[in-house]
Amino acid sequence: MNGGGLGYGRRKLTGHVMMAGSLVAACIAVALLFWIIGYVFIKGIHGINLDFFTELPTPVGVEGGGLANAIVGSIIVVGMAALMAVPVGVAAAVYLSEYGRGLFASSVRFVADVLAGVPAIVAGIVAYALVVSRMGRFSAFSGSVALAILMLPIIIRSSEEIFKTVPNTLREASLALGIPRWRTVIKVVLRTASGGLVTGIMLAVARVGGEAAPLLFTAFSNSFWSLRPDQPMATLPVQLFNYAISPYDDWHEKAWAAALVLIFMVLMLNIAAKMYAHRRPGR
Amino acid sequence: MAGSIKRSGKFDIERAFRGGTAALALSVLVLGAIIVYELFSSSGPAFDRFGFGFITSRDWDPVSELYGALPFIWGTFYTSILALVIALPLSLGIAVFLTELAPVWLRGPIGFMVELLAAIPSLVYGLWGLFVLAPIMQEHIQPFLAQYDYLPFFKGYPLGLGIMTASVIVAIMILPTISSISREVMYTVPETQREGGLALGMTRWEVVSKVVIPYSRSGILGGVILGFGRALGETMAVTMVIGNTPQITMSLFDPGYTIASVLANEFAEATEKVHLSVLVELGLILFVISILMNSAAKLLLWRMNRYGSGSGS
C-alpha cells in the first residue's frame, strides 16, 4: 500500500475543495449581513431627523412629516403584549424548571415549543377571531393579543433555559438555611437569573416588535394620533409595509428610515444580550 | 431556643405558589386549545360549503366567489422547497466551517453574525428584496439563466419579482436556523469519534462527511425540518417580492402566491363572510402544516438529546 498514491491525491484535493467551500459559505452569510444592514443604513439615514420622531405622517406629495404616531403605537401595542405574556411566561417557566416533571410538564414544554413555530400571521388570525370579530372593529388591543400569543412560548422557553443555568447548589444552600422553596425561587433563583431573564424578555420584545403580519388585520393602521386601545392604531412595521408597497418615492424613503429604526433596535438588543451572556450568573 | 419543627396550621404558601405557577403553565395548553378551536370554528362555514374540493381547485376570484386553494399551496411549498435547496448546502457549509475549520477565536463572532441574520425583521428583508435583490435578479441573473430556457424552470420573461426572488430571500432567512442547529449537534460529536476517523487515515473532510455528519444526521434533519417550517410560514418578505399572482407554474421567473401572503393581502379587506371563512381555512392549513413540521423537528431533536445520535433507528 502506498499512502501517497494517486487516490490519496484526489482525496486530498476533494478535502481542500470542500473545506474551501465551507469557508465560502460562511463568507456569503457574513457578506449578506453587512450588505443588508449597510444598505438599510445608507438609504435610511437621510430620513432620520427630528420630524421623523415627532411629526404625524403627511399625505402623498406633501413634504416632511414623520412617524411619531406609529412609533408610539408600536410601543403601546408591544408594551401591552409584554404585560400579558411576560408574567404568565415567567411563572410558567418557574413551574417547569423548579417543579416540572412528568407528563404535564413535558406536554407544556412540547406545546410551547410547537407554538413557538406557529407562523406569526396565524397568531393574527386567532386574535382576529377572538377579539376583532367580537368587538366588531380593529383595535390596538387585538394587536397586542396577537403579539402576546407569539411572545408567550418564546418567553417560557428562554426563561426556563435561564433558570436552568442557576446552579443547583445555590438552591440547596438556600433550602438548607431553612428558606422555603417558594422563597428560594424568588430570592435565589429569580434574583440570580434576573439579568438573563431581562435579556430573554428584551429579545422576545425585539422579535415581535418587528412583526407586521399579525398586526395587519388586528391593530390595523391609523394616520392620526390615537392612544385608545379599543381603536385602530398605527405601528411602525405596518406603516413600513404600507409605505414600501406604495408607488411613491418619498414614502419609500420613509420606509427605509423605518427599517433603519427597526434594525437598530434589533441589533442593539441582540448585542446587549450577547454581552450579557458573557457574564452568566453563578460563574 | 429549640423552636418547634411542626408545621403551623396557617395557609400553606408553598402549595399555593406551586399551584399558581402550575396554573399559569396550564395556560399554555389552554392557549393551544383556543388556537385550534378558533381556527376550526371560524373556517367551518367555508368547509361546509366547499369541502375538500377547496384544496384541489385552482381558481381564485373572491368577487365571483371562486375559491381554490391549490395555487397558494403550490406556491407555499414550491418557494419553501427551493429555499431549502439553496439554504441547506450553505447552512451545512457554515456549520462545518464553525465546528471544524475556523480558529477558535473566530467561531464566536462568525456564529453571532450568522445568528443576527435571523434577528433582522422579515419586513426589512422584504424591503431589501423589493428594491435591491429583485432588480439584480431581473437585470443580471435571470437573463443569464434564460439561456437554459429548455428547462421548465427558466421560461418566460424575467420580471425580478417572482418565485425565484422569494425563494432566495426565504433561503437567507432560514439559513441561520439550519446552520445554528447543525452546528450545535455537530459540536456534540465526541472527540473520540473524530480521532477514530483520523487514526484510520481520513482527511479532515472525510472525517466531516463520513463521521461527523452521519453521527449528527438526525439532529441536522431536525434543523432542516424546522427551517422548512419557518419557510412555509414566512409572510411579509415573501408578500413583498413574490408578485402575488395565484397561478401554478414551474418557472422561477413567474410571479406566484403563498398562503401566508394571501392572508396578509386580503384578510383586512375581506368583507364577505365566505371570503373571511375561506381565508381562515387557509390559515388553518398553514397552521396544521407548520405544527406537523415543528413536532417532527422537536421529536427528532429530543430523541437526539436523549439517546445521543448515531443510533440507527
Next chain:
Amino acid sequence: MTDKLKVEALSAWFGNNPALYDINIAMPEKSVTAIIGPSGCGKSTFVRCLNRLHEEVPGASSRGIVLLDGEDVYSPGVDPVLLRRRMGMIFQKPNPFPTMSIAQNVVAGILLERRMSKSEVEESAEKYLKLAALWDEVKDKLHKPGMSLSGGQQQRLCIARALAVEPEVLLADEPASALDPISTAKVEELFMDLKERYTIIVVTHNMQQAARISDKTAFFLTGKLVEYDATAKIFTNPSRKETEDYVTGRFG
C-alpha cells in the same frame, strides 16, 4: 451525655436504587461526629436525610426515623423548612449567593423572619463572621460580592451564613475538600471551637482530619453503617476487618 440526634432504621433510595440500608446511629449533643467511607458509600445521602434535603432530589425517597431531641423529623406534621432552621448545612463546594454582598450572604437566613436595618445587618454580619473566623479578612469589604472571596474564605462565609440562623446541629459534607491546606486548617480549628455550642456531623475523605477533629467516627460502606465508635478506637483498634482495611489504606 444525651443524644441530640438518633437515627433508627433509616434507608434511602434514588428512584429504585438503594443508597442507604437500615442505618442506626446516635450522635451525642455538643460533639463532633465524623463520617468516613469510600466514594459512593452514601455519606452525603446520609447527612442529606438528616435535614430532609434528600427528598428534594427528583425521584429520591427515604424511610426510617430521625429523632432530633426525641422528635421524629419525618413525622407527618413536621415542616422541613422549620427543621432546616435548626440544622445548618455546609456543602463541599462553597456556594455563596452570587447576587448578594458578603454581609447580605451572612444574614440571608435571618432576613426571612424579620426585616433588618442596615446597622442590624452589619452587626449580625460582624457577629457571625467573627464566629466563623473570617471577620478580620473581610471587615473592610462587607459590601463587596460574596463571590469576590477566595475559596477558603467563601467556605467560611457559608459557615457564617449557616451559623446566623442559630442552628443546633451543623451538617458539613466534605467542607474542606475544595480548600488549600491553610484554609483547611482554619476550618478545622473553627469546628473545634464550634463544638462547644453545636452538635457537628462532618463527612470527610481525609482520615487525619477525622482523627484530629472528631469525637466519634462512623464508617460507611456501600450504603451500610459498618462501625461506629469513639474516634480513637476506630483509628487504632477497630473491631471490624473492613474498617481496619479502610483506615490503614489497604482498601481496594
